[in-house]
Amino acid sequence: MKMSKKAVVVFSGGQDSTTCLFWALEQFEEVEAVTFQYGQRHIAELDCAKEICQKLGVLHHELDMSLLNQLAPNALTRDDIAITEDEGELPSTFVPGRNLLFLSFAGVLAKQIGAKHLITGVSEADYSGYPDCRDGFMKSLNVTLNLSMDDTFVIHTPLMWLDKSQVWELSDKLNAFEFVKTHTLTCYNGVKGSGCGDCPACILRQRGLENYKKKKEGEVV
Template identity: 75%
Template sequence: MKKEKAVVVFSGGQDSTTCLFWAMERFVEVETVTFNYGQRHKLELECAADIARDLGIRHHVLDMSLLNQLAPNALTRDDIAIKEKEGELPSTFVDGRNLLFLSFAAVLAKGIGARHIVTGVCETDFSGYPDCRDVFVKSLNVTLNLSMNYSFVIDTPLMWLNKAQTWKLADELGAFDFVRDRTLTCYNGVKADGCGECPACRLRSNGLLEYLAERTSIQAGEAQ
């Protein structure tokens, strides 16, 4: 039996789109929320809106442009290079982003009568982002419940999956081609398989190749 209503924190990328299909299979009603925080590529906002529209999902866009002012980073500033250095947070990390996104998603959720908030954060392939950790999500879940006197559940279906396993989940949900062709994960704003060079594209591509090899091996074994 399907559960009650859910809000999916939605960017139009691989992870959040996989989470959207996951939520559609489990909840009676699903809505999405996307945050405009001054990201470099407005195509991300368009991609999220297009996917929600095509799937018949009610879509909300909230203005979070203050993040661009408070936390300059490579995702919002053209003059900051996208780089990763061992022992340091990537330049794409936005301080407070998931804290604010999930908090505002909770306010929206309560307003529309939803008790579930679905997010694609992941500790397995989390690039060192502290606000993608399971301990953070669980802590915030308790705080949100206390702050609004409302029983939220923050669902994290990808928390312990690597990228290959995330592709597998999309396939199991019947959304493999949709996720591959329609989503935007690339830091350089290239849809589908992306630029192939930025950290997000390399992570996505490596996971895809690993999963396709696994799927081919299984299919070959079944054919024998």
């Protein structure tokens, strides 16, 4: 049964946010998506987000956050910064303040369109150590948003405790498995679907897919 509420999904067009979009479409009667332009390496990410929203009939907002690129140069926005993941250090793909700013602006948008629910695809279970993906931060930000606008928003994080294999499983339960597999863009090198196969995002996605397939095959047997 759907909640008779309106929701905004923070949407990148990747595996996680697309799974969250399908989840929101099952949970809420009205769903809109917001994508942030912050100087990503590949314009393909923005195009992918638009295309997915068009396919699903979801109203799509795009907000300019290019100032973030000026303040926090990183491997997601600069071709001259290598994508690295060194043990004990935050990956070079970490963008300081990204989720703080994205969800704050999503909250402002939600306020304007009469939505009380915000959905984001962050996860503690299978992430790269990003501090702004933690459950504690999300709960804290939820309180801050409500205090800042004297409102009652609810931030939903349906993937918070799911690893990539479980995210694939959730997309399957939502009848979105093939859609997510084919139409999303997770790859740091801008390749849709299965991606380049070499970057950390592709490796994590593929490993999760293989683990889910093994689990599903075991259940069938």
